[in-house]
Amino acid sequence: MLQSVVDFSHTSPSSQRYLLHILIMAPIVTLALMAASLLGVMSAPVSHDPKIEVAALNTKYSGYGVIDADQFHRGACHDIEYSSNDAVVAINAAQFGGSKRGSSACGKYVKVNRADSDSNHYIFKVVDVCKDCEENSLLFSERALREFSNQDHLPIDWELIGDAEEEKGEEEKEEKEEKEKEEKEEKEDKDDHDDDHTSKPESGHHSGRTYRGRGTWFSDTRGSCGVDFSQDEMIVALNEAQQGVQYGPNSKCFQKIRVSVKGEPSKSVVVRVVDTCPHRYCSYGQLDLSQAAFKKFAPMSKGVLDLEWSFV
DSSP, X not given: OHHHHSOOTTSOHHHHHHHHHHHHHHHHHHHHHHXXXXXXXXXXXXOOSOSOOOOOBTOOEEEEEEEOGGGOOOOOSTTOOOOTTSOEEEEEHHHHBOSSTTXXXXXXEEXXXXXXXXXXXXXXXXXXXXXXXXXXXXXXXXXXXXXXXXXXXXXXXXXXXXXXXXXXXXXXXXXXXXXXXXXXXXXXXXXXXXXXXXXXXXXXXXXXXXXXXXXXXXXXXXXXXXXXXXXTSOEEEEEHHXXXXXXXXXXXXXXXXXXXXXXXXXXXXXXXXXXXXXXXXXXXXXXXXXXXXXXXXXXXXXXXXXXXXXXX
């Protein structure tokens, strides 16, 4: 059959044997190459990571912030431990990234602020993924969301940042300078009184100085100053950094504070300090107003106000 296909008449016997060998082996080699190719495809590693990109750094997203304790503890960030008492967030699955180390949002930080009001921004660490959250949305721990809202679902603007230290550094520097300035003024105030042979100042604050910070509302009816009160009263819980030790020489218990919303100084109320807002909820300059006091400025559903205030 091969003789009828290929003309060997003009070739030597050795050449004929060589050509015959090639014709016989060619199909076998072709089949071997095809088998090797197929085996290579079958044995190639398959990636189980979805083709999802992590949220871009320093890019603003608008979505919703929610609370749902059941959504946490998915364990997507294997080397990060956290509890429900930590101020942390989980990013929606569409923007969380892959599961490989370095390709996800694990360990990065988000800078968040309310989208429905002109509020300060807050920084939280990403510790997990929220599989049931909509794209552009974040899942907050209870403690994290309560830093800027009393709602369980609200519109937010946020961006992913690589390291919180640079962002927080400026804030901490300003807060430290503010605190040092106040301590210096209090010391000067005390020294002036001592030079005049008068008693130590009763309040320990610098009267007339204006402070700025976030204002929220609270629900307690008994506070750190040891008195019962009603939420219908014009009262306030002062941040721990400025409150001082209870009944100590610099305690602000029962001092009066004049409060106004930033940019609206003519609309103000006077409240009395009856409680302390712990440092994990209120930083320097921040206040927790009674519900009656908060409603003088806005409905309680607003949640957070930017305040200016001073001791009177």
